[in-house]
Amino acid sequence: MTQPLKRLDDALRQQAEPLQTRPAIVAKGVNVIYPAADRPVHALSDIDLTIRQGEFVSLIGPSGCGKTTLLRTIADLEPISSGALTVNDLEPAAAREAGAYGYVFQAPALFPWRTVLENVMLPLQIQGRHVAECQEIAQEQLKRVGLAGFEAKYPWQLSGGMQQRVSIARALGFKPKILMMDEPFGALDEITRDNLNQQLQDLWCAEQRTVVFVTHSISEAVYLSTRIVVMSPRPGRIVKVIDSPLPRERTLKLRDTPAFMALAQEVREALAEGHHEH
Numbered sequence: 474m475t476q477p478l479k480r481l482d483d484a485l486r487q488q489a490e491p492l493q494t495r496p497a498i499v500a501k502g503v504n505v506i507y508p509a510a511d512r513p514v515h516a517l518s519d520i521d522l523t524i525r526q527g528e529f530v531s532l533i534g535p536s537g538c539g540k541t542t543l544l545r546t547i548a549d550l551e552p553i554s555s556g557a558l559t560v561n562d563l564e565p566a567a568a569r570e571a572g573a574y575g576y577v578f579q580a581p582a583l584f585p586w587r588t589v590l591e592n593v594m595l596p597l598q599i600q601g602r603h604v605a606e607c608q609e610i611a612q613e614q615l616k617r618v619g620l621a622g623f624e625a626k627y628p629w630q631l632s633g634g635m636q637q638r639v640s641i642a643r644a645l646g647f648k649p650k651i652l653m654m655d656e657p658f659g660a661l662d663e664i665t666r667d668n669l670n671q672q673l674q675d676l677w678c679a680e681q682r683t684v685v686f687v688t689h690s691i692s693e694a695v696y697l698s699t700r701i702v703v704m705s706p707r708p709g710r711i712v713k714v715i716d717s718p719l720p721r722e723r724t725l726k727l728r729d730t731p732a733f734m735a736l737a738q739e740v741r742e743a744l745a746e747g748h749h750e751h
C-alpha cells in the first residue's frame with residue numbers, strides 16, 4: 474500500500490472504532506492552593522479538563538507547574554481549594570473507595586521485605602480477597618509485564634526497570650478503571666524506558682483503560698498519548714490541549730515519521746509559549 478493510501482486507511486480505521494465518549498474525569502475551574510505560613514502556593518489555577526474513558530492523557534510542563542498536584546487531586550490524595558472535580562461521576566473520595574484508581578509513582582515504592590509476588594498481591598489482599606486468588610492474579614500480572622519467574626525475588630534483587638514493572642503489575646492487578654502514572658519511567662535509562670513505553674502502549678491497546686500520565690519527555694508524551702495537556706509554570710494552568718492524530722496502535726518506529734515529529738514540535742511550541750507568557 475502506498476503511504477498516502479495507508480494513511481487514509483489508518484484514518485478510516487480509527488473512525489470506525491467505537492467512540493469512547495463517556496467522561497471518566499471532569500475538572501471544572503479547579504484551583505489548588507497549598508497553605509503556607511508565609512505565602513500560600515497557588516499550585517493549580519482554573520483547571521478545566523475532561524478526560525474520557527479509554528483515553529491516554531499525558532500532562533507535560535516545566536518543573537513545579539502542578540502536574541503531580543493535578544494527578545493527586547484526581548486520586549483524592551490532595552483536596553481541591555475550589556471548583557468541581559468528578560471521577561466516574563463520583564467525588565474523588567468516593568471513586569477511590571470504589572477502587573477506581575491504580576497509582577504508579579516515580580520511584581517504584583515497593584516493600585523491601587516482601588517478595589515481588591507479595592508486593593503485587595498486597596492491594597488485592599487489602600481488598601479482602603482470598604490468598605489463592607491474590608496469588609493467581611499477581612502471577613498473571615507479572616507474566617504480562619514480562620516478569621514470570623521473578624516472583625520469589627526481593628525488590629533489591631531486580632534492576633530499576635524491573636522494579637517499575639512490578640509497580641505497574643501491582644497497579645493493574647486489581648483492574649482499576651483509571652491508571653495514574655507519575656513519571657513512572659523518569660529515573661530509567663533510555664533503552665529501558667523505550668522498552669517500557671512499548672509495553673505500556675501494548676497493554677493500553679489491549680485493555681483500553683483510562684491512563685493519566687505525567688512526564689517531562691516530549692517524545693514519551695507524543696508516543697503514548699491520545700491527548701497531550703501542556704501546562705505552564707506557577708500558578709499551574711493548562712496552556713493547550715493537543716489531540717493526537719496518530720493511530721491508537723503504535724510501534725517505536727513511529728517516532729521517525731513526519732506526523733510524530735510535527736506533533737512533537739507542536740508540544741514544544743506550546744511549552745515555550747507557556748513559558749514566555751509566564
Ligand SMILES: Nc1ncnc2c1ncn2[C@@H]1O[C@H](COP(=O)(O)OP(=O)(O)OP(=O)(O)O)[C@@H](O)[C@H]1O
Binds near residue numbers: 516535
Ligand atoms: N504539600 C505542598 N505544600 C506546599 N507546596 C507544595 C506542596 N506540594 C507541592 N507544592 C508546590 O506546588 C507547586 C506544584 O508542585 P507539583 O509537584 O504539583 O509540580 P510538578 O509539575 O509535578 O513538578 P515536577 O515536574 O518537578 O515533579 C510547586 O511549586 C511545589 O513546590
